[in-house]
Amino acid sequence: xxxxxxxxxxxxxxxxxxxxxxxxxxxxxxxxxxxxxxxxxxxxxxxxxxxxxxxxxxxxxxxxxxxxxxxxxxxxxxxxxxxxxxxxxxxxxxxxxxxxxxxxxxxxxxxxxxxxxxxxxxxxxxxxxxxxxxxxxxxxxxxxxxxxxxxxxxxxxxxxxxxxx
Numbered sequence: 001x002x003x004x005x006x007x008x009x010x011x012x013x014x015x016x017x018x019x020x021x022x023x024x025x026x027x028x029x030x031x032x033x034x035x036x037x038x039x040x041x042x043x044x045x046x047x048x049x050x051x052x053x054x055x056x057x058x059x060x061x062x063x064x065x066x067x068x069x070x071x072x073x074x075x076x077x078x079x080x081x082x083x084x085x086x087x088x089x090x091x092x093x094x095x096x097x098x099x100x101x102x103x104x105x106x107x108x109x110x111x112x113x114x115x116x117x118x119x120x121x122x123x124x125x126x127x128x129x130x131x132x133x134x135x136x137x138x139x140x141x142x143x144x145x146x147x148x149x150x151x152x153x154x155x156x157x158x159x160x161x162x163x164x165x
Contacts, residue, residue, distance in 0.1 A: 003027065003041075004112055006086055010041065011115035013061040019054040021045040021090060022100070022107050024120040024128065026140065031110050031119050034147035036140050040087040044120070046100045047075060047092030055079070055090055062086070096131025097124060122148040 007027075014021060023031070025042035045051055055077055059066040064081035075092035097103055106121045126144050129137035 007117060008113045008115045011117045013058050016061065017054045017057040019045065019051060019058055022103050022118045022120050024094065024125055028119045029122060029125050029144055032122055034144055036143055040089055042089045042091065044094055044100055044103055045090050045092065094128045096127040
């Protein structure tokens with residue numbers, strides 16, 4: 001499946017409802033050149049009453065259903081569109097991530113067909129996957145770390161490992 005048209009649609013609707021969210025997870029890593037795949041789109045957002053209202057407006061705009069599963073995380077809101085199986089997970093907290101603001105500040109705006117999407121840094125994606133320690137997260141860590149190092153080398157910069165890496 002080509003995710004580009006779906007991401008463009010999501011980005012347009014996020015902007016229309018004024019919901020600030022950061023794409024994180026494998027989809028975000030793929031947009032930065034990591035050779036990974038995913039079947040859903042994970043977003044980090046600030047959970048406030050106003051943002052939950054915006055999230056509901058986003059679901060309506062996408063002609064999707066919003067659900068709140070209590071597993072695996074109680075701060076997860078799942079938006080599912082039955083027609084084509086699009087699944088978006090909006091999380092207020094993610095393992096290994098201290099704050100939405102920090103992730104947002106380190107994120108990059110990626111433009112797809114003139115639609116900007118805020119994309120988490122590879123460092124934040126790696127940090128969250130390492131902290132979650134689920135088998136599917138641990139399975140992609142080497143790939144993500146190699147992608148990060150290739151990106152650093154291609155930019156001609158050096159990076160010191162952070163504490164715990």
